[in-house]
Amino acid sequence: MASPINAQSADQSIEISADEITRTVRTMTLDQFEGRAPGTAGEDRTIGYLIGRFEALGLEPGGVDGTWTQAVPLLHTVLGEPEKLSISMNGETTNLNAGKDIYVSTLQPKDRAVVGDAEMVFVGYGVTAPERGWDDFKGVDLKGKVAVFLVNDPDFAASSQEDVAGEFAGRAMTYYGRWTYKFEEASRRGAVAALIIHETEAAGYGWNVIESPQGENYGTVSADGQMTSLALQGWISGSAAESLFDDAGLDLAKLRVAARTKGFKPVALGAEFSAAYPVKQSIVKSQNVFGKITGKARPDETIIFGAHWDAYGEGPPDENGNIYRSGANDDALGMAGIMEIARKFKSMEQPDRTIVIAAWAAEERGLLGSEVYAQSPVYPLETTVANLALDVLQTGGKAKDVILVGKGQGTLEDDLAKFAGLQGRVVTEESLPERGLFFRADHFSLAKRGVPVLLMMGLAGASDLVEGGRKAGQKWIDDYTGNCYHAACDAWSPDWDLAGAMQDINVMFDIGNSLAYSKQWPEWKKGSEFKELRDGSADARR
Structure with missing residues (x-):
């Protein structure tokens, strides 16, 4: 309920001062x-x-x-140069370029961030919104896997004719569209890593902004010792994602459209992600x-x-x-x-x-x-x-x-x-x-x-x-x-x-x-x- 205009007068009080500001x-x-x-x-x-x-x-x-x-x-972490960073599929291994193809950081208080041959699963927009009758996960187990997300909301790119149009506030972002929500949701489901496919328009900024922290991250220190399940979290470039989906025999453009429907189900990519980084960590008070x-x-x-x-x-x-x-x-x-x-x-x-x-x-x-x-x-x-x-x-x-x-x-x-x-x-x-x-x-x-x-x-x-x-x-x-x-x-x-x-x-x-x-x-x-x-x-x- 909106509050009424206050009957308590401030007329006798001091004025806010530009000089003091x-x-x-x-x-x-x-x-x-x-x-x-x-x-x-x-x-x-x-x-x-x-x-x-x-x-x-x-x-x-x-x-x-x-x-x-x-x-x-505060937990402060900085990744060093990767000792390993690759995707394996059908017996072939493709090395990734840190910074160009992928940008990651960690919020685990460990000296190494390691993901070993973890199955990659495309989860669409990764939204669980009971009030909208929306669940992108459909009970799929993500424990120990790498969740791959689309950025922003399911209706961001939807045409006015699609059923989802306006369901998530249209062009306006809801919290379900924020990268922080996606990482939190991946951790809640036990994923070992989370990658968001970068798109400049949907993210609101270019790849240069993504990589500018150069492997550095800050997080809270949990009093009960709990920490995120994510050894690594970050972004995969649009071009690297296109190549990944092509190699998997999948059409990313069609999957983007499918992800804008309530019937979407996660799609296993038939690929495994591996990474190993040294980590410098410290507690900042x-x-x-x-x-x-x-x-x-x-x-x-x-x-x-x-x-x-x-x-x-x-x-x-x-x-x-x-x-x-x-x-x-x-x-x-x-x-x-x-x-x-x-x-x-x-x-x-x-x-x-x-x-x-x-x-x-x-x-x-x-x-x-x-x-x-x-x-x-x-x-x-x-x-x-x-x-x-x-x-x-x-x-x-x-x-x-x-x-x-x-x-x-x-x-x-x-x-x-x-x-x-x-x-x-x-x-x-x-x-x-x-x-x-x-x-x-x-x-x-x-x-x-x-x-x-x-x-x-x-x-x-x-x-x-x-x-x-x-x-x-x-x-x-x-x-x-x-x-x-x-x-x-x-x-x-x-x-x-x-x-x-x-x-x-x-x-x-x-x-x-x-x-x-x-x-x-x-x-x-x-x-x-x-x-x-x-x-x-x-x-x-x-």
């Missing part, structure tokens, strides 16, 4: 923080800075056991940081405002000699936003519900800080009212609209439209929903456990800027993503116009404020893959 961003991008990479001296300084700022804002420690933090132990304002009436009900403190650390020098990739926009600006939201709440009457300000670790390594939290939450997920996330805000100036990420997921999007409307703005849907941005920021770790979420992300679509319209909004995205995204030039600039970012921060505050003094609970909408999870914990909210 600028001060925070400029501080967090100083060289002394070394690009804020997890597990470095730069992290230690960042954590100290954040705790100091949270204290100065008047927040209470909101972490584990009355502290400010939560430990985020990182931390989430939390501050809170305890609710006076219902303190066990929490509203989380989140952003990630980490960036990309040290890299090769750019043309100006800068080596630190400090993420001014991604996501020091988001961090500055949630600090200003905290400062505004502290100037108001104590909220009925608890406000949590969450600074997530290791987002750039795969949403890992928020994933650790979701696995071991400090605040029960069943009574977490909402998670409101800021990750990359546009700095091109005031906008006539606000960009919605994840249309149709939850009632918080109705709140977004309502409060944006009070600013005189309208909602514009993200321009490339097939890229699945909804699943690529920290809020998603909580979403897939059923917590209602809303993401504010300036990269999701071209804003209709007051000065220059949508053309200017697209130019801002193109300039940022084409030049500075995850690069050293993602730095504070005196050319930033924070008026649009301020609009977005204020909208997120208004949504949280409307919930902070309310008894309303945001919900997932019918058709969302997360609705059933949330509905299952309804008793905890009664």
Whole structure:
């Protein structure tokens, strides 16, 4: 149910300040923080800075056991050169080119990653979606085998005449289309390896992006010692996949069409995959940081405002000699936003519900800080009212609209439209929903456990800027993503116009404020893959 406009007035509170936001961003991008990479001296300084700022804002420690933090132990792995990498079929063995034909990594804490003569099985899109009556596996045993997947959803490439059209949100990606889901599903079924067939359009990026980590990966460290069944996970190039299926006497193009039907069954490829890699592994110690304002009436009900403190650390020098990739926009600006939201709440009457300000670790390594939290939450997920996330805000100036990420997921999007409307703005849907941005920021770790979420992300679509319209909004995205995204030039600039970012921060505050003094609970909408999870914990909210 969408929450009503809050009767609790914020008129007497302080205003969110562009000067304060600028001060925070400029501080967090100083060289002394070394690009804020997890597990470095730069992290230690960042954590100290954040705790100091949270204290100065008047927040209470909101972490584990009355502290400010939560430990985020990370497994870091790097594959060496393969000792063996091949596919055998009909008595013939074909060696694969690492990087060109196949890209893999591992999230097992072992010194070697080995797959020995494992049977390869094509599983289509690899979707198990009971709410859609969809099961690509049909009971086929994958234990010890290599699962080969198509990327994206079953309806991504479907024509309007096919029965599947629109079943998985059309061109918009559902979680079933994300590579993370496919690897998780393969592991749940005991596969020893998982390979996704790369297609640039369906993946949303080229092969150059696939291979850029160069065999490196990060994962969470399970407290109970459990680990993925996958010795290797990754991608096989489109051309290598075509050759594999041709050699097996199979028509991959026809199988793509068959995989878009509910009657699809896995297909054994009659091939065996073998690989052996040396692995360098280590445990990296990182931390989430939390501050809170305890609710006076219902303190066990929490509203989380989140952003990630980490960036990309040290890299090769750019043309100006800068080596630190400090993420001014991604996501020091988001961090500055949630600090200003905290400062505004502290100037108001104590909220009925608890406000949590969450600074997530290791987002750039795969949403890992928020994933650790979701696995071991400090605040029960069943009574977490909402998670409101800021990750990359546009700095091109005031906008006539606000960009919605994840249309149709939850009632918080109705709140977004309502409060944006009070600013005189309208909602514009993200321009490339097939890229699945909804699943690529920290809020998603909580979403897939059923917590209602809303993401504010300036990269999701071209804003209709007051000065220059949508053309200017697209130019801002193109300039940022084409030049500075995850690069050293993602730095504070005196050319930033924070008026649009301020609009977005204020909208997120208004949504949280409307919930902070309310008894309303945001919900997932019918058709969302997360609705059933949330509905299952309804008793905890009664």
